[in-house]
Amino acid sequence: MTDYVLTLRCNNRRGIVASVASRITGHGGDIFEAHQFDDQETGMFFMRVAFSMEGSEEAFRAAIAEEEKGFGLDLTLRPFGQKRKVLLMVSRFDHCLGDLLYRARIGELPIEPVAIVSNHPREALNLTLMGNIPYHHLPIAKDSKAEQEAQIRRLIEETGAELVVLARYMQILSDEFSADLAGRCINIHHSFLPGFKGAKPYHQAHARGVKMIGATAHYVTGDLDEGPIICQDVEPVSHADTPDELVQKGRDIERRVLARAVAWHLEDRVLINKGKTVVFAK
Structure with missing residues (x-):
C-alpha cells in the first residue's frame, strides 16, 4: 500500500x-x-x-x-511524505536555517535542501549543519538587485527547487520575482502580522509596550509582509523585557512557526484562498 x-x-x-x-x-x-x-x-x-x-x-x-x-x-x-527539493535563503541570523536543517537531518521535515543562498559569506554564519549543501554567496547592492535575483532564478531552475524558504533573509524581493514565486516561497516575519511590519519589529513592539510578541510565516507577494498567512504563534512578555530580550525570546517563536509552516506546505495542508489560506492542520 x-x-x-x-x-x-x-x-x-x-x-x-x-x-x-x-x-x-x-x-x-x-x-x-x-x-x-x-x-x-x-x-x-x-x-x-x-x-x-x-x-x-x-x-x-x-x-x-x-x-x-x-x-x-x-x-x-x-x-505522502515524498521529499521535496527546497532552496533556503538566509542573511546573518541563522537560527531558523539551522533549525530547518536539523529537522531535515533527523527526518522530521521531508525536504532535500538543494542550495543555500545568502547575501553574506558563509563565514558570517555559525552553523555546523550545512554539510555538503551548496552555499551561494550572492551579495546585493542597490544597483545589482536585478542581477542577483536573476542568479537565484537560475539556481531554482538548475536545482529543480519546488519551494523557496526565506529563513530570515533580510532583503526585499522585487515585485516581479515575488510574482514568479507565487505560492512556492515562504517567509518568516519576526512579528505578529499585520502589526509591526518592516524592519526592527521587536523594537517597535517594545516602544508600544506590548504584552505579547509573535512571529508569522506567510507566502511572499509583492506587498511587503502582507502575503497569505500560513502560521502564527505568540509568547507573553512584560514591561521589564528590553528590546534585546524580546529579540532573544522571538528567536524560539520564529523557529517553530517557520518549521510548522514548511511542514504544512510540504504535507499539502495549505491551500491559497485569494489573499488568505485554508489550513487543514492535524
Missing part, C-alpha cells in the same frame, strides 16, 4: 465529496484523513484527502481526470 495526498479547490457544487470519495474507494483506496471547507464568502470549495492505495497511480490519475474536468478541479496528487 502507498499513501497519497489529494488536494483540490474549485467553485462549490453539489456532489464533489461523494464523487471523489467514490473514485478513491473504486480504485481500492482506503481514506484515513479527510478535510473540507466551503467558503461562503467566495463560493470556493477546498478539500484534502489522505488515503492508502495498492493500485497504479497512473491509472488513478487517468480515472480522476473525469472529476477534474467535470467539476473544474484545481487538483494535486502526490505520495
Whole structure:
C-alpha cells in the first residue's frame, strides 16, 4: 500500500465529496484523513484527502481526470511524505536555517535542501549543519538587485527547487520575482502580522509596550509582509523585557512557526484562498 495526498479547490457544487470519495474507494483506496471547507464568502470549495492505495497511480490519475474536468478541479496528487527539493535563503541570523536543517537531518521535515543562498559569506554564519549543501554567496547592492535575483532564478531552475524558504533573509524581493514565486516561497516575519511590519519589529513592539510578541510565516507577494498567512504563534512578555530580550525570546517563536509552516506546505495542508489560506492542520 502507498499513501497519497489529494488536494483540490474549485467553485462549490453539489456532489464533489461523494464523487471523489467514490473514485478513491473504486480504485481500492482506503481514506484515513479527510478535510473540507466551503467558503461562503467566495463560493470556493477546498478539500484534502489522505488515503492508502495498492493500485497504479497512473491509472488513478487517468480515472480522476473525469472529476477534474467535470467539476473544474484545481487538483494535486502526490505520495505522502515524498521529499521535496527546497532552496533556503538566509542573511546573518541563522537560527531558523539551522533549525530547518536539523529537522531535515533527523527526518522530521521531508525536504532535500538543494542550495543555500545568502547575501553574506558563509563565514558570517555559525552553523555546523550545512554539510555538503551548496552555499551561494550572492551579495546585493542597490544597483545589482536585478542581477542577483536573476542568479537565484537560475539556481531554482538548475536545482529543480519546488519551494523557496526565506529563513530570515533580510532583503526585499522585487515585485516581479515575488510574482514568479507565487505560492512556492515562504517567509518568516519576526512579528505578529499585520502589526509591526518592516524592519526592527521587536523594537517597535517594545516602544508600544506590548504584552505579547509573535512571529508569522506567510507566502511572499509583492506587498511587503502582507502575503497569505500560513502560521502564527505568540509568547507573553512584560514591561521589564528590553528590546534585546524580546529579540532573544522571538528567536524560539520564529523557529517553530517557520518549521510548522514548511511542514504544512510540504504535507499539502495549505491551500491559497485569494489573499488568505485554508489550513487543514492535524
